[in-house]
Amino acid sequence: MISPKIDQKNIDRAKDLIDGAERVTIVCHTGPDGDAIGSSLAAAHVLTAIGKDAKVVVPDSFMANLHDLPGAKEIVDAAKYFDFAAKLLTETDLVLCLDFNEPRRTGRLAEVLTASTAPKILIDHHLDPDIEADVVISHPEMPATAYLLFRFLCRLELFNFIDKAAAECILAGMMTDTGNFAYNCNDPELYIVVAELVRKGADKEKLNNMLFNTFSAHCMRLNAYAILRKMELLPEVKGSLIVLSRDELNRFHYTRGDTEGLVNKPLAIPGVEFSVFMRQESDCIRVSMRSRGDFPVNILCSDYFGGGGHLNAAGGEFYGTLDDAVAHFKEKLSEIRKRFIG
Numbered sequence: 001m002i003s004p005k006i007d008q009k010n011i012d013r014a015k016d017l018i019d020g021a022e023r024v025t026i027v028c029h030t031g032p033d034g035d036a037i038g039s040s041l042a043a044a045h046v047l048t049a050i051g052k053d054a055k056v057v058v059p060d061s062f063m064a065n066l067h068d069l070p071g072a073k074e075i076v077d078a079a080k081y082f083d084f085a086a087k088l089l090t091e092t093d094l095v096l097c098l099d100f101n102e103p104r105r106t107g108r109l110a111e112v113l114t115a116s117t118a119p120k121i122l123i124d125h126h127l128d129p130d131i132e133a134d135v136v137i138s139h140p141e142m143p144a145t146a147y148l149l150f151r152f153l154c155r156l157e158l159f160n161f162i163d164k165a166a167a168e169c170i171l172a173g174m175m176t177d178t179g180n181f182a183y184n185c186n187d188p189e190l191y192i193v194v195a196e197l198v199r200k201g202a203d204k205e206k207l208n209n210m211l212f213n214t215f216s217a218h219c220m221r222l223n224a225y226a227i228l229r230k231m232e233l234l235p236e237v238k239g240s241l242i243v244l245s246r247d248e249l250n251r252f253h254y255t256r257g258d259t260e261g262l263v264n265k266p267l268a269i270p271g272v273e274f275s276v277f278m279r280q281e282s283d284c285i286r287v288s289m290r291s292r293g294d295f296p297v298n299i300l301c302s303d304y305f306g307g308g309g310h311l312n313a314a315g316g317e318f319y320g321t322l323d324d325a326v327a328h329f330k331e332k333l334s335e336i337r338k339r340f341i342g
């Protein structure tokens with residue numbers, strides 16, 4: 001048995017909403033990762049199993065390696081089918097918001113989501129949820145939304161409706177957000193849940209290869225290049241910075257997900273406590289940060305890059321040139337040293 005965690009009031013309210021719904025639309029954040037896709041698909045599998053018409057919509061495309069998760073082919077990508085995605089969010093009996101804490105995290109779907117009058121249930125593990133939902137199940141202490149979703153489903157007495165497909169999707173989410181149980185992974189109950197998911201048929205070895213050990217040759221070369229040529233150590237702040245321009249990404253035929261995990265790499269170096277990765281996208285500079293221990297990259301991201309996230313994993317954006325983004329960050333180094341380095 002695992003501890004209950006989720007407030008009974010929220011379970012009761014969510015149960016009423018689900019019982020009263022025929023159509024359920026599930027939505028997650030932009031650039032959906034294994035946790036966003038895994039928890040969305042798992043919810044869809046279980047809701048379908050109990051007779052609901054459940055659909056998953058995503059704001060934009062997701063990494064190719066996630067396309068093999070059961071049900072991924074049915075996902076409606078709003079980047080390709082915006083009107084259909086908007087219709088699903090509007091003409092529905094219930095919206096399930098998974099793995100994000102505010103509407104703007106759904107990118108092009110934010111306005112539709114906010115305008116939709118359908119009741120909403122939020123299930124998420126990011127800090128400071130700011131979304132008008134009828135039920136807000138927010139547990140920032142949980143390592144993955146998929147893990148929180150498993151607990152939620154159990155509390156709704158839907159454990160028996162978690163089939164092999166749903167189990168695999170939940171495990172994929174848990175593995176993604178813990179880096180294959182490498183961080184945020186000291187909650188013993190995680191492993192009780194893993195045991196249940198494996199018992200239901202989830203193939204952890206297959207997921208391991210799918211999520212962590214499948215790279216194109218271009219992707220491998222891009223990551224090697226980034227470490228060899230672009231990793232700058234910042235010993236004065238115990239930090240590291242990797243910056244990749246659009247030209248560099250294009251040279252290695254970058255596709256979404258190719259730099260997933262790159263930001264974690266410098267943390268392997270003794271003395272590096274936080275790592276920053278900036279990637280030039282078509283409309284902005286995407287900033288990701290990771291850290292060890294109590295170095296709060298969520299504060300760095302929110303104070304300097306209009307973003308946020310978790311203590312050890314956060315992200316933000318910069319609007320301007322790549323050089324300006326780097327200069328903006330470097331201007332803050334002495335401040336960062338004063339604030340966070342003892």
Ligand code: MN
Pocket residue numbers: 035036099125143144145177
């Ligand atoms: Mn997540």
